[in-house]
Structure formats: structure tokens, C-alpha cells
Amino acid sequence: MIRILSMNTDSKIALITVTKKAKELAKVIKLKLGAGDIYTTSKLCEKGTIEISPSLSEMTGELFKQYDTLIFIMATGIVVRMIAPYLQDKFKDPAILVIDEEAKNVISLLSGHIGGANQMTHKLSSLLDANPVITTSTDVNSKAALDNIAKSIDGYIEHFRETVKDINYRLVHEGKIGLYQEEDYRLDTRGFTLLDSLENLEALEKVIYITHKKRIDSPSDKIIKLIPRNLVIGIGCRKDTNKQLLEDSVNHFLEHYNIDTHAIKCLASIDVKAHEKAIIKLAEKLELPFEIVSRAEIEKIEHLFEKSEFVKKNIGVYSVAEPVAYLLSGGNLWIKKHKYQGITFAIGRIKL
Known part of the structure; x- marks a missing residue:
């Protein structure tokens, strides 16, 4: 099968290290994930790794442009200082994870939902038998997040930022949010009220309607369309x-x-x-x-x-x-x- 202008669905991962122990851990992670480019210092650079040049700070800026996921194996404080100049917002920033070189903790530091840092944190924690550290409100309250749902179906929502912020806030604060889907998508729906139809919506604050339709029959202004791109x-x-x-x-x-x-x-x-x-x-x-x-x-x-x-x-x-x-x-x-x-x-x- 020949493809032209095909969609890139492969997540590009960079593993950044500055110590020998961290570099060895990066090799293990790359092997387990089956993907990833390892960056390290000039002194530690060897075949199969890429030299950090001219500095960790400047290299971090370049990695922001080139990769979907950055995994730093070093102290969190160093990482915060390195990424600070390059942050834009959660809709543009790559997923940022931090792992200590003993592989005791995997921290989802940035872009937990949209960037996929939370998902990668769970995956790496399982692979390394480490402790996942996730602090996003919906996750710690055992609720699904609208941005996660949208990402899982490559979905479109009008006024995405404002809508996601509003719905996730309501979920965390025990708001009643309905979810109606025309197909059986495999979704994390914790915290949502699952609906069989778009009738009798009085008790709900908002309703997420997963549909391909351009026009919908219901007149309710509570309905927010989430359109799967498939x-x-x-x-x-x-x-x-x-x-x-x-x-x-x-x-x-x-x-x-x-x-x-x-x-x-x-x-x-x-x-x-x-x-x-x-x-x-x-x-x-x-x-x-x-x-x-x-x-x-x-x-x-x-x-x-x-x-x-x-x-x-x-x-x-x-x-x-x-x-x-x-x-x-x-x-x-x-x-x-x-x-x-x-x-x-x-x-x-x-x-x-």
C-alpha cells in the first residue's frame, strides 16, 4: 500500500540524561518501550546516544520542537529550570516526565492529559515497577477528563480550551455531566452520567454528545458536541x-x-x-x-x-x-x- 501525506501517529520520545547511571536506565527504558532517542553529555556519549550540545538548556529548547515526549532522568529542580523558558501552554507543550536514576518514581510533570504524560507515566511505572506520581485534579479525584476522552478518539470540540476547563472543573466539584455516544467507544467515563438518549436532561449541568453529525435534533443548550475524527x-x-x-x-x-x-x-x-x-x-x-x-x-x-x-x-x-x-x-x-x-x-x- 502506497501512502502520500500520511498521518504520523508515532510518538517521538527523547530520553535526557547527565549521569552514567541515568544513561544506563535510559537504555533500559528504550529497550522496554521499543522507541526513544538517548541524549547525554559529551563525556558519556557513545554509540547509540546523541550528545547534548551546546548546553542542556539550549538543547531542551530544540527538543521541545522535535519531540512529543521528553523524559528527563535527573532531579526535578533541574528539569523545571531547563523547561521554564520554553513553556507555552498545555495544548502545545510536549509531555514532560521526570524519573530519578534509581527508577523509584516516575513523575508526570507537564501536559498530563493532552500531551499524554499521565498515560506514559502509568506505562513506564508498570514497566519499571516504579511509583507513578500524577497530580492532575481529575486523576487524583478518580474522574475522567474531557481532554483525555477527546484525545482518545482524536476528537474535535468547538472552543476546546474553555470547554475542557469548564467540564473538568465541574467533574472535580461533583457536577452532573452527561455523556451520550452513538457508538460504543472504549472510553474512561469515570464521573460522567452515561445516557441512553438525549431526553430528560433537566438534572444535568452539561451533556457531552459524541457524534459525527453536523446537525443535531435536540434543542438543549446543555449539549456539547464531541466529534470523533475517524x-x-x-x-x-x-x-x-x-x-x-x-x-x-x-x-x-x-x-x-x-x-x-x-x-x-x-x-x-x-x-x-x-x-x-x-x-x-x-x-x-x-x-x-x-x-x-x-x-x-x-x-x-x-x-x-x-x-x-x-x-x-x-x-x-x-x-x-x-x-x-x-x-x-x-x-x-x-x-x-x-x-x-x-x-x-x-x-x-x-x-x-
Whole structure:
């Protein structure tokens, strides 16, 4: 399978050390995680490690730009001083963890929810048989956090910062927050009131509604939409399709099925369309990856879908939109082929 502009889902991890013992622990962590770049001083640098240069402070600034997770194996005080000049906010900062060189404690220092520091802290603590140190309010009060839920389904919430802050505050202070989901997502819902419908909401302060829908039926102003980003749009089209026609067609398609554009994970097509300007332009406008599936991959499963001799003659396979959506969603075709003027769409839904 060929992919163009594919989404990077691999977490980039840096392990920062300044003592020999810490460096050896970093090697153990890298082995257990199966990932990570080890940074250490010039005196301790060896094959498989990267030299800290020109200084720990300046290197920290560079690591903030390059990595999703920074694991410092040293004293917390040093780490606080090093990261202070580079902090922005929890929506941009990488996850910061601190581990003592005896591996007794793993501390989630920064970006516990959005950055994933809390999750990594639990994982490392388990791997090292260490004590996890987590201080975020929702966690210490054994409550789920809205930002964690959103992250687990790559979800979109309008006014994200303000909404997350408000909902998490209410949860910590025993507020009644409802949660209604149209699918069975595997979520941490501690502290939420789970709902079977969007009726009888009087006793609730707010309701989180997990949905792909652009429009919802309920008139209640308590409802906050959380849109999971897990839909793949498979596209088939004629060569040199008009850009505006493709854009208008996909808008009509999404409107017809009442799908919010924030629910789209990527656009996708066959390798023959890798340079189709209309699809590339649409992906750029929607700020989405454009992924490509090879004809060889499609040939393996095209018998599952409606065949077109015209498509076979011109492209080499019997169909495009459905098999592409099927393959990139892990075999879960959600909406079958929908035809426009020389354009076809289908949607696959990635299971979360």
C-alpha cells in the first residue's frame, strides 16, 4: 500500500540524561518501550546516544520542537529550570516526565492529559515497577477528563480550551455531566452520567454528545458536541476533474449524510490519482491528509464491491471509492458508493 501525506501517529520520545547511571536506565527504558532517542553529555556519549550540545538548556529548547515526549532522568529542580523558558501552554507543550536514576518514581510533570504524560507515566511505572506520581485534579479525584476522552478518539470540540476547563472543573466539584455516544467507544467515563438518549436532561449541568453529525435534533443548550475524527472518504473521479465541481460534490455528499467535516480523518484514492489536482486542492482546503492506495491492494478485495467495466478499462481495477475507504478504515465500509458527475464517494469508519 502506497501512502502520500500520511498521518504520523508515532510518538517521538527523547530520553535526557547527565549521569552514567541515568544513561544506563535510559537504555533500559528504550529497550522496554521499543522507541526513544538517548541524549547525554559529551563525556558519556557513545554509540547509540546523541550528545547534548551546546548546553542542556539550549538543547531542551530544540527538543521541545522535535519531540512529543521528553523524559528527563535527573532531579526535578533541574528539569523545571531547563523547561521554564520554553513553556507555552498545555495544548502545545510536549509531555514532560521526570524519573530519578534509581527508577523509584516516575513523575508526570507537564501536559498530563493532552500531551499524554499521565498515560506514559502509568506505562513506564508498570514497566519499571516504579511509583507513578500524577497530580492532575481529575486523576487524583478518580474522574475522567474531557481532554483525555477527546484525545482518545482524536476528537474535535468547538472552543476546546474553555470547554475542557469548564467540564473538568465541574467533574472535580461533583457536577452532573452527561455523556451520550452513538457508538460504543472504549472510553474512561469515570464521573460522567452515561445516557441512553438525549431526553430528560433537566438534572444535568452539561451533556457531552459524541457524534459525527453536523446537525443535531435536540434543542438543549446543555449539549456539547464531541466529534470523533475517524472517517475516511474514498474518492474516485475522472482525470482532470474540475476543482470546484469536486468541492461542491463532497459538500453535497456530507450535507446529505449530515456529517461534520471535523469527523474526516483523511481523503483517499488510488495510486493513479496521486497527482490529481482537484483532490490535492480539496485536501489542502480541508487541511486533511491525502492518502493513496495501490492498485495491487485494491485488486485483492475488489470482488467485494460493485464492478464498473468503464473504471476497469481506464484505471485497471473495477472500483475505487469503496475499496479505498474499506482498506484505510480497517475493513469497515460505513457509507457505500455515492455517484456524482464523474465522481464517486464512499466512507469508511475507523474503529476506535
